[in-house]
Amino acid sequence: MKKQSYIKGAIIISVGGFLSKLLGAIYRIPLVAYLGGEGMGIYQMVYPLYCILLTVSASGIPTGIARLISSGGANGAEKKAFYLYGGIGLIGSLIMFALSVPLAAAQGETEVALCCRLLSPSVFFVALISVVRGYFQGRGNMYPTAFTEVAEQLIKVGAGISLAGLYRGNIAKATAAAVLAVTISEIVTCVFAAALYLGERTKQKPLYRQTGGASVKSILAYTVPLTFTAIAMPVSQLLESIAVVNILRSSAENATALYGIFSGCAVTIINLPVSVTYGLAAASVPNISPLAANGDFKGAKREVKKALLYTAAISVPFAVALYVFAPLAARIIFPSLTGEEKGLLITLVRIMSVNAVTSSLVQTSSACITSLGRPLLGTVTQWVTGVIRVALSALLVAFTPLSIVGVAVSANCCYLVAVILNFCYIIMVNNKKGQNNVNNVDRLGNKGRGLNAVG
Numbered sequence: 001m002k003k004q005s006y007i008k009g010a011i012i013i014s015v016g017g018f019l020s021k022l023l024g025a026i027y028r029i030p031l032v033a034y035l036g037g038e039g040m041g042i043y044q045m046v047y048p049l050y051c052i053l054l055t056v057s058a059s060g061i062p063t064g065i066a067r068l069i070s071s072g073g074a075n076g077a078e079k080k081a082f083y084l085y086g087g088i089g090l091i092g093s094l095i096m097f098a099l100s101v102p103l104a105a106a107q108g109e110t111e112v113a114l115c116c117r118l119l120s121p122s123v124f125f126v127a128l129i130s131v132v133r134g135y136f137q138g139r140g141n142m143y144p145t146a147f148t149e150v151a152e153q154l155i156k157v158g159a160g161i162s163l164a165g166l167y168r169g170n171i172a173k174a175t176a177a178a179v180l181a182v183t184i185s186e187i188v189t190c191v192f193a194a195a196l197y198l199g200e201r202t203k204q205k206p207l208y209r210q211t212g213g214a215s216v217k218s219i220l221a222y223t224v225p226l227t228f229t230a231i232a233m234p235v236s237q238l239l240e241s242i243a244v245v246n247i248l249r250s251s252a253e254n255a256t257a258l259y260g261i262f263s264g265c266a267v268t269i270i271n272l273p274v275s276v277t278y279g280l281a282a283a284s285v286p287n288i289s290p291l292a293a294n295g296d297f298k299g300a301k302r303e304v305k306k307a308l309l310y311t312a313a314i315s316v317p318f319a320v321a322l323y324v325f326a327p328l329a330a331r332i333i334f335p336s337l338t339g340e341e342k343g344l345l346i347t348l349v350r351i352m353s354v355n356a357v358t359s360s361l362v363q364t365s366s367a368c369i370t371s372l373g374r375p376l377l378g379t380v381t382q383w384v385t386g387v388i389r390v391a392l393s394a395l396l397v398a399f400t401p402l403s404i405v406g407v408a409v410s411a412n413c414c415y416l417v418a419v420i421l422n423f424c425y426i427i428m429v430n431n432k433k434g435q436n437n438v439n440n441v442d443r444l445g446n447k448g449r450g451l452n453a454v455g
Contacts, residue, residue: 012143013278013279015146016149020152027161032337039175042115043175044260045109057092081134099116129186135200159181159185160177229381262407273321276318281364281366288368291303304426308364322353344405358412361422365422365423381418
């Protein structure tokens with residue numbers, strides 16, 4: 001398929017991401033009705049560990065593989081990535097299964113153990129899906145990413161409503177059933193992704209047999225920094241879920257429910273506009289990477305500026321809408337919450353509405369930093385802000401009357417710090433240092449490349 005323009009690619013992947021998040025938000029309507037605040041708390045407490053393992057096995061792949069392929073020096077990167085990250089994903093699944101009981105004990109919720117076990121196979125399948133997404137993104141084709149994201153969510157919604165509905169009235173079983181739906185969705189989506197990839201590969205009829213190609217070292221050179229960058233957030237969320245819930249238990253009987261309203265409800269609403277700007281981040285990689293790889297940092301930074309301006313232009317109106325229409329969103333998306341719970345949700349959404357801007361800018365700027373050949377800088381940003389988030393959340397919950405609202409305030413502070421750091425990094429990247437970094441990584445991809453005539 002012909003490579004799409006930046007705007008077209010961004011629109012395609014943004015629409016796919018938004019539809020996926022919208023379906024997820026709509027899914028919360030029956031899910032909250034079936035599980036209640038306590039069930040949602042358990043449901044969300046499983047995800048930090050899941051996200052950590054998912055990050056290690058999958059998160060850096062789409063952008064990393066796309067960067068290698070779009071730069072023109074990474075033939076066969078996705079093939080080696082299938083083996084490499086398929087194996088890592090399998091190990092991640094086994095680790096999640098093994099840690100299910102210890103995690104449940106640390107969080108003080110025995111029901112978490114079964115949920116972890118049911119969710120564990122997803123780590124392996126998402127890793128494979130991510131390689132396919134990176135392959136197509138690197139070739140400038142955003143349709144497969146959009147398609148698999150929407151398919152993933154549709155299957156989860158259908159299976160989740162059906163399975164959780166069977167056990168309505170039993171919070172533990174209904175929550176476990178909803179988690180099982182996630183695994184089912186990843187398995188089916190993986191089949192779809194494999195079909196798309198195999199279909200694309202059969203269309204390619206090269207005149208020469210290509211050997212060598214991208215080395216494992218070149219793949220890791222980009223995906224590992226991206227992995228360490230992305231893992232900071234779920235690690236901080238895991239530590240935050242343990243610290244906040246345990247601190248809240250000393251002053252509130254519904255600590256799990258409070259965390260469920262924050263993580264399962266408020267964050268779901270805030271993530272809707274962020275999903276729209278995800279397309280800008282993903283589509284910027286194949287535009288910026290070739291310029292940076294060829295030493296045209298002036299042109300690359302021009303593309304970075306364009307991506308960031310588009311991101312701000314889209315996210316700012318969304319932030320205003322979130323603040324103004326928070327009560328309406330709470331009533332429509334979570335009608336089963338009590339009056340007090342809805343009041344808390346509205347407060348949380350309004351406080352965190354600014355995150356629609358800052359989180360979107362972090363997302364796009366991180367992708368731009370990677371495209372400029374400096375992925376380690378994004379890693380520093382995420383870990384610094386992750387440490388701040390956990391410490392600040394614990395302090396605000398423990399030593400102020402803010403309760404769970406303190407976690408929302410902490411999230412605001414951390415995303416703002418992340419934006420400032422990323423912007424500073426982008427400004428500081430100069431042609432000489434950036435070019436050296438890009439050349440070093442691209443040489444890894446070129447090492448071993450060769451063309452041999454067929455027959």
